Amino acid sequence: MHDDRSHVQARLRRFTRERLEPAVHPEFQPLQVAHWSVPDEPVPFTDAVDREYEPTPVGWTWGRAWSSTWFRLSGRLPEGWSPEHTEIVCDLGFTADRPGFQVEGLAFRPDGSVLKAVSPRSHHLPFEADAEGDVTLYIEAAANPDVAGEWTFAATPFGDKLTSGDVALYRLGAIGFVRRDETAWELLQDIRVLSGLLLELPQDSPRHHAIVRGLERMLDIVDPDDVAGTATLAREAIAPLLTSPAHASSHRIVAVGHAHIDSAWLWPTRETIRKVARTFANALELMQRHPDFVFAASSAQQYAWLEEHHPALFARVREQVRAGRFVPVGGMWVESDTNMPGGESMIRQFLHGKRYFRERLGVETEEVWLPDSFGYSAALPQIVRGTGNRWFLTQKLSWSQVNQLPHHTFWWEGIDGTRVFTHLPPADTYNSELTPAELLHTERNFKDAGAATTSLVPFGFGDGGGGPTREMLAAAERSRDLEGLPRVEIAAPSGFFADAEAEYPDAPVWSGEMYLELHRGTYTSQLRTKQGNRRSERLLHEAELWSATAAVRTGEPYPYDELRRAWENVLLLQFHDILPGSSIAWVHREAERDHARIQEELTTIIDRSAAALVGRGSTPLVANPMPLPGHGVDAFAIAAPDETASAATWERRPDGGVLVDNGVLRAVIDPRGLVVSLVDAVSGRETVAPGGAANRLVLHRDTPNEWDAWDIDDHYRRNATPLDAGHPDSLDVVAGDDGSAAVVVVRSFGASRVTQRLTLAPGAPALDLELVIDWHESQKLLKLYTDIDVHADVSAAETQFGHINRVTHENTSWEAARFEFCAHRWVHIGEPGYGVAVANDSTYGHDARRTPRTGGGRSTTLGMSLIRAPRFPDPVADQGTHTLRIALRPNAGIRDAVAEGYRLNRPVRRVVGDHAAEALFALRSETVVAETVKLADDESGDVILRLYESAGGRGSVSVTALFDSAGCERTDLLERPTGDAHDASSATLELRPFEIVTLRYRRRR
Structure with a gap:
């Protein structure tokens, strides 16, 4: 008898293709x-x-x-x-x-x-x-x-x-x-599981031989000319193979029906609305026929779309939610990127998402569900726990090119010390079909075997939607307790997490960011979308601040609905294929349009609120370039501009370069247009490394190995064209009416041109650099390098509500793989006693490396990825003109870096009128930042103040409400009380490093 695996598999394939599959639909x-x-x-x-x-x-x-x-x-x-x-x-x-x-x-x-x-x-x-x-x-x-x-x-x-x-x-x-023919279909499912298992088993194992012999007997029994008449006998022949139970020590897999639906990617959001309806309809149809089927779906936005466009279908979903079979997960508005959204945006993803699930579906989600985002910020654990969540799930880190996290189940610790119980499904996919190969890969791959026994696998067609199929459910049923496979049960994620945490409470700890060693280009692709996000976040902050101030001071109605819509629109645009720049042209065209509309609407809200403060009909706002202490709670002891400061002066040097001096900084720009010297008057120390420059532009070849818009691969560093080899097109000096002096350098290359405007304002401690880039390249990366004469072991880069330190060397494969990292508004490069802050208004991709120093020792080069030109999925990504701003501040500590980040990104508006000086709060602190002021989300009229410690140390802050308050209480990030109340309108708080504190002030009516 022929019983080798290849023989029976060949016979099975032909029988299945030519006889059995046609017999299912005769x-x-x-x-x-x-x-x-x-x-x-x-x-x-x-x-x-x-x-x-x-x-x-x-x-x-x-x-x-x-x-x-x-x-x-x-x-x-x-x-x-x-x-x-x-x-x-x-x-x-x-x-x-x-x-x-x-x-x-x-x-x-x-x-x-x-x-x-x-x-x-x-x-x-x-x-x-x-x-x-x-x-x-x-x-x-x-x-x-x-x-x-x-x-x-x-x-x-x-x-x-x-x-x-x-x-x-x-x-x-x-x-x-x-x-x-139901029997023929069931036989087909039997064969698929057994033949798939056969391919995974050792050929010398008893189970292998038993399946080979059983399948041979089945093939002998079934009549190819009468499949319908012999299918029952065929099933009976292999039934013992499908009832042999799994080993007692087999791994346990909780299979969760799922369909990861990208809210936009290779299709626009209007198509996602229809994909949601199709996928949810499929899940509901399966529930009618399979009483044990459980389906989990994330993203409140997608449920809201369904409710708006298919209310009857939504009602059916809600009915199954109540039955516990259709399970909302994640608690976020969308499955957002987590590298680039600001801290307040990350909180609002949960505030808006969990509110929708609670109000519309009666569900309080506890697990964060982000299987496909491109790395995970170290600030997330505190945000996750502060928004009422217990658990965190992702799968994407299995895509890392070099290193894999050492655990699949662990505690993840954030920058403030908060921990969240986390699971990475060892299946290495969120689109499982529950094949034997996938199930056995899950069991063999599980890194915590011995200490833990359970993992989760999401199954169903995803990305473009579709979800589970009846064939997948048949595979799950046959794999429930089958010799040679792990045990499989279909259940909700919460059940898995509760069991896993109870079984493994002393799971190991991973501290810091979960960096994806892939898709590093998403920090830079589609610059307009990223700039739109940064500006919309700023205007949301201002709109809430001014609206709250006007409501408290004048009784102006607070625009709850308008702000809610604006936030939800921005949160959608932070989806992990929109903000990262990895969607088709249609998506980004609409994102730019939507950000422009949002910004116009928010500006109208700000102007309306300011007009209420100064008296209707007055000119409401006067722009002020720096935050003022005590006003608008942007401030944390940032000095106001010194109006007595001397104007910046400039002079031509004999070599054709320019020297600019404002009494605080002295900058030398050589004939190539490079800042070759930057000295601050306080320390007298040179910032620029010997032989280096503070504004070097380098054009890199950017041809990723696989995913254009997603990836920057490290070989880009070996293909670099400096753009300072010769003299620029022009180098001019412009004196500003405000007493500033600016050196304007124009440089052409390829089909593109960059205009750099280097400005020193009177008394300013930072050199401002504005870049206007007319970009017409393909598969190129433009970077700005700053050579800093600092011996830095680490760089500090802002993330949500704090910063993260990353080493500047590449001693290990982990460090070498982090050759491009994400920063928010600033990066600080420092050594004991001296540092330099580099702030930006719309740049996220950075690198920081040690470089040999002329004269001995080493210096540090900070690179900023300004713009790319990928060809897929948008072949004309970022073509056109862009404007970016960067600030270079010598002799700066972390606190100065924070201040520069706020200065570039939140230029404060000052009200001129009857209520001009009446800020809502007075704060006194060296390091605690007042991030947000708004009225409470429950429309009670209470005032919410959100603070965080910004420097990474213990922070003390004195807060006084400057309005009639009945006291305040601490809340979680969703504005729910935590039990710590103060009757007075003034309080002094002690914050741990990077701690976020939310205070709710009750107004006297």
Whole structure:
């Protein structure tokens, strides 16, 4: 008897392909198909149902990119067919076995209720007929192009509706009734599990031989000419193989039905709205037929879309949420990026997300669900716990190119010392199909085996949606307790986390950021989207501050709804494929448009509030370049501008360069336009390293190994073209009316040009650099390097509510892999007694490296990634003109770095009028920052003040409310009381390093 694995597998493949799969649907009867093509953007069912439909044959080519076509299916149950064994198959023209990345459809009943979605791996529809046996269905089909091109990720015009053309992409396939043989289908699922297990087993194991012999017997029993008649006997032959239980020590896997749906990526957000409806409809249909099925879905935004566009479907979801089978997870508005959003934005992701889940679905989520974000900020643990969460899940770190975290289950410790129980599914995917190969990889890969016994695997088609299929549920059922596999059970994530934490309370600790050793280019790609985010965050802060001040001082109505909408729009745009710049052109075009609209709306709110403070009809605002102490709570003892400071002076040097001096700083710009000297008057120390410069521009070749918009690979450093080899196009000096002096350097290269404006303001401790970049390169990276004469072992880079220190050497593979890192508004390079702060208004990608120093020792070079030019998914990413601002402050400590970051990013507005000096709070602290002032989210009128310790040490702050307050109490980050109350309007607080404190002030009415 032939019993080797290759023989039986070859026999199985042919039998399955030629006999068993056709036997599942042995008969087919076509339905009548008609269509109506939507002229432009998608329309609801009510608009589509009464249109004129045209008869449509099989093979009809249809669907220009991003268009929609409605198909009407009609027919009668064939004579003699049983409704219980009939379903409909619908091939819309699927081009590959890839759900979520091509044509998709959603089926509606004639009354407009949703039935189910169709896609390449789930193209069946349940049979439903009227009393006479007649069937009528409508399918909204989306002709979404395969932008990824079978994962080739080449430049494509299909990334925008404006450039994708009118060519029909799809050819309609067979649509009709099929008679379904349930026994043949079940046999097919049996074979898939056993053959998959067979491939994973050692060939000399008893289990291997038993499966080979059993499958051979089954193949001998089943009659290829009568599969239907012998399928039951075939199943009985292999039943013992499927009832042999797993070993007592087998790993336990909690399988969570899931469909990670990118809120935008290779499709616009308008398409995500439809993907959510399709995926959720599929999950609901599976729940009707599989009582143990549990489906988890994140992102309050996606539920809100469903509620708005498909209220009846949303009502069905809510019913299953109450039953515990449809499980909202994550508690965030969207699965956002966590590297670049500001601290307040990260809090609002949870505030808005958890509020929606609580108010609309009656659920208090406790797990953070971020399987696909591109690395995780070290500030997150405190934010996670402060917003009422207990657990954290991600999978993306398995993508790291060099190093893998040493644990899959552990406590993650943030910059302030807060810890959160964390799990990285060892399946290394959030799109599992629960195959034996995936299940055994999970068991073998689990790094905490011996100390822990359980892991989680999300299963279902994701990214583009679709979710679990009935085949996946069949695999889960067969793998529940099967020899050779880990035990599998379908359950909600909360059950897994509760069990895992109870089993492994002394899990090891990972401290600091969870850095993804991949996708480092996302700190830089799509500069306009990033600038829009930074500016929108600033205006949200100002709008809340001024609105709260006007409400308290004048009774002006607080714009709760307007601010809520603005926040939710910004939070959506922080999704992990929008803010990082890794979406198609359409997405970023809309992001830029939306940020512009948001900023206009917020400016209107600010102006309205300021007008209320000064008296309506007055000119409301006077710009002030620096924060004022005690006003607007931006301040933490930042000095006001010295109006008596002498104007900056300048002089031409004999070599053609320029010397600029404002009495605080002296800068020398050589004939190449490079800042070769920067000395502060207090220390008298030179900032620029010998032979170096403070503003070197270098153009790098930027050809990532795989993912254009996502990645910067380290070989970019070996392909560098300095842009200071010769004299610039021009070098001019401009004296400002405000007493400043600016050196303007224009430099051309390739098809591009950069204008640098180096400015010293009177009495300013920092040199300001404005760059206007007219960018027309392809696959290039422009970096600005600052050579700092400082012997720094670490760089300190701002993150949410604090900063993170990273070493400047590459002693280990972990350190070498972190060759590009994310910083928010500033980076500090220091040695004992002296440091330099470099602040920015819209740059996130940085690197800091030790460099040999002329004359001995070493200095430190800080690089800032200004702009890129990837070709995929947006082939014209960032072409055009951009303006960025950077500030270089010598003789600076961390506190000075924080001040420069605020100065560049939050220029304070000063009210001139009756209430000009009436800030809401007076603060006194060296290091504690008042980050946010707003009215309470519950619309009670209470005032919320959020503080944090910014320097990384113990911080004391005295806070006094300058309005009629009945006292204050500490709350969590969601503004819920924590029990610590003060009756007085003044309080002195002690904060631990990087601690966030939220105070709620009760106003006297």
